[in-house]
Amino acid sequence: MRPSSLQPSLSVDIGPLSLRNPVMTASGTFGYGEEYAPFVDLNRLGALIVKGLSLEPRAGNPPPRLAETPSGLLNAVGLQNIGVKAFVKEKLPFLKEYSTAIIANIFGETVDEYGKVAEILGMADGLSALEVNISCPNVKKGGIAFGSSPEMAAEVTKRVREATDLPMIMKLSPNVTDISHIAESVESAGADAVSLINTLAGMAVDVEHRKPVLYNVTGGLSGPAIKPVALRMVWQVVNRVNIPVIGLGGIMCPNDALEFLIVGARAVEVGTASFLNPHATMNILEGIETYLREHSISDIGDLIGTLERP
Amino acid sequence: MRPSSLQPSLSVDIGPLSLRNPVMTASGTFGYGEEYAPFVDLNRLGALIVKGLSLEPRAGNPPPRLAETPSGLLNAVGLQNIGVKAFVKEKLPFLKEYSTAIIANIFGETVDEYGKVAEILGMADGLSALEVNISCPNVKKGGIAFGSSPEMAAEVTKRVREATDLPMIMKLSPNVTDISHIAESVESAGADAVSLINTLAGMAVDVEHRKPVLYNVTGGLSGPAIKPVALRMVWQVVNRVNIPVIGLGGIMCPNDALEFLIVGARAVEVGTASFLNPHATMNILEGIETYLREHSISDIGDLIGTLERP
Amino acid sequence: MHPVPLFIKGRILDNLEAVRGHFLLRLKLPPAFHHPVPGQFVMIRVTESQTPLLARPMSIYAFEKGAGHSVLEIFYRVAGAGTRILSGLKPGDELSLLGPLGNGFSGNQEARRAILIAGGIGISPLTFLAASLSPIREPFPVEMTAYVGAQRKEALAGLDRLSAVCPDIRICTDDGSMGYGGRVTELFERELDAFDPQGCAVYACGPRAMMKRLAELLEKHPLPCQVSVEERMACGLGACLGCAVAVRTPGGDVAFMRACKDGPVFDIRRIDW
């Protein structure tokens, strides 16, 4: 049999969570799934992560919310969302119909809010896991992001762990000195997996009008520009923790995804790429398959973490 | 008189250092000046910052040392340099002939090494200032970068301050949780100015061979990709310190430089841009002048830090 | 229901400078592309390239469904890096296209008269609207009046096409180099009372300042008015929430709607200018 005719096995385990393939959608870039349903057979995704949810609906920031930068996108949506209750009532029923793992991305302004959101979602039917965004500011601790201190990150992890039995992925912020330290901290606190990276904090200026392009002044940078940073952080974290690592940041094509897998990510999330091409997740999935075939790798597990040192 | 015929004043003060204009070369991207002398009238630069110098010569890393990324350049030169003594003997005599401010960029593997390099340069004739690179690892403290802790950064600052009276610019690392905290710390420790940002730590993988593109595995990311992050950090720092801030990171054209000045940088450094176009520094200088003329700004000081909040 | 959008490739038929800095792009599309509603738009990107990163939203200027293919027209102004690259493309080059997107203008079945108010490149979706209104309900065609404004004569673009479907065009230039000397909203204000609000509808597209002024003029006036707004967009599909438009909620608060999905056409009175 020629290697290219083999159907490689693509399934991966993220702790307690089994996925049919490693290609997931990144939170905030795929809406609640329905927006992309005309383009993507949602049943072919490894997992679908929805826009971040908070306890109460949030209006978000005034426009402009977007700025384009070289190979990058700055956004300051301000975590606009319909709130966890409306999500369960209005969005989850549609998503439940799919056989794909549905993962809710959540955040809070206090540790307790994280717990409450997790509790509500833990009781809802149809979710496979939670992804906990700790890049947002802790209003009680002067607006410092939860994800910027190992202690605060652990506190959130413990609170969510108490609130639900759902598999729990902690999504780490890259705006820190030592991301592997944060990863270790959430691992000890009970996280089932970590995903990284969220956006890098950035800014753009309108030189003609001498004002920030974004109403919010600063925003989060995503897209190809951040891929080298994301890869480096995933590499650092896989070398320090034993829980699975999900890699993301600037994955636009199959090659980008393969870089993350080779470095040791168990799965990848595709974000900004979907804006450029609504079929991006499927192209990436197919490209990974082709690579495995061409390299006679029958199980994706035999590719993950195989980076050679020079 | 039509505004466009005015010759705007471009001179800026960086603490005790007066520069004829705000356009400087970034360390490591302009060699020792002589490499670019066929393209740039060095006397027209605001200042010329040379490649980082250590006490002893350093061989640097084996190749490959470079990797291209979307709108970015990863480098892992490994701080190769001829050492401070050879610099004073072989390179400084050439540079001294120019009327431009010559700034030596320095680094060490221990606090004491920083001090020794600064002492030697303080006694040499022809330097206008030191720029102290604290992004490099502290060998005594387990390889953590000096620039990643406010305490270590302050220690280096104090040691260099004791060693010389030369104006001292602390060059900050962006790979930290809170860069403005580091900036405050070096300000209290006696820095005359800060420059930021140095490169973001990044990585790239050769998917075909499943190995890192760089021999050193990780490298420093520069170029347009990092500009939004650099701008955001300059904005944070100008809002927290009283000493002058020098901005850099991805400045490729006059508009990029103007963004930094409007945000509050007193001067800018041009790095990777010179690789793409050896005349980049001059194009940027001329573009800033044109902007000032077109906007009837007679003194660059009236532009610096004029960002309006939306 | 609106047509389901597709992500497809289009081949350039021509891409010609019509008026200084304004280009007419004609694209050949596969027949699968659905017939758009006036006011809908597409997201355009230069195939394969990641520079610029994002697709650019462009209103549909004209659409014709043929047997084997359709022809879509875009009328655009070179405004920055992305449109500059677009303007350099040649016949035969390929583009990626996502669309048709957004809600489009909703035709008022009762309306006998349409007033179109266009500022600058805002003429594009209104021309498509006018073309689709003009043959409607013969032998009682919709009467149309168009107010078209620009800074100066040389910047007036797209008049030929519009005048073919709307004979009553009232031109305004800020510098008075052609037509009424002043803003398009000024002329409209003067003539506003001549229109019978009964069976009459206003459709507008132009710079924010123009639409804001229009909102003020109509605040206490019964004329219904739909405006097409512009916002920076990433996905065009309602997923990223990047294209927020501030609207007033029934409770009096401000909420953000998506220009790409809930718009780009809004009732002028809903928007919080």
Added chain:
Amino acid sequence: MHPVPLFIKGRILDNLEAVRGHFLLRLKLPPAFHHPVPGQFVMIRVTESQTPLLARPMSIYAFEKGAGHSVLEIFYRVAGAGTRILSGLKPGDELSLLGPLGNGFSGNQEARRAILIAGGIGISPLTFLAASLSPIREPFPVEMTAYVGAQRKEALAGLDRLSAVCPDIRICTDDGSMGYGGRVTELFERELDAFDPQGCAVYACGPRAMMKRLAELLEKHPLPCQVSVEERMACGLGACLGCAVAVRTPGGDVAFMRACKDGPVFDIRRIDW
């Protein structure tokens, strides 16, 4: 002294596929561009674009100084994204060019015979060298033998041009589809002893593995040999230290030299393979 490099624009005269995946680019340059030494190179970039970010180093394949302008030729293989973009450019398009750069081959005034060893696209600088050696010192011209290797017949590129200046070409293909079946270094090894080291010099350019093997062959042989090496480059001017080549120091240590400034041509015995 070497000619001072310039940063200038060049206009494409033609850019044609010579052999599959291999293009001959002819550029019209202003007369200010200095006459290069064989083995020197230029850094090329597509004007204005920042994609790809860095310029690409390319050896000079031919150069002719005319009255009002010069013509520079590059022979290149499509190896990745940058060269793919290059291969899409058309006559009339503009490029930025930095050069001439590097040291180039140093001609041995005594040498009566030159042996050229080329692997793949390495034929480019050696062709320029051969063209400049051939008319030298008439009526006692330098005798030349060229070993030219490729994976298979279809990948042999640039033979026409080389054969015009060097009649003695010995072809090797890995798969034996043309000439000697095997590596270029194998054939050279077999024939090595037939050359009189006196007045003879070897010039080589090709894949690293080829040059490393050549270094082994010549380790105990008196034939002098210069090789042109490839390294990733950013500045091309010796400023960034990105293009490190490991060389052995007299003390036996390894030091790094700059391919762009100290090279790209090195004595094969200096390099730490």
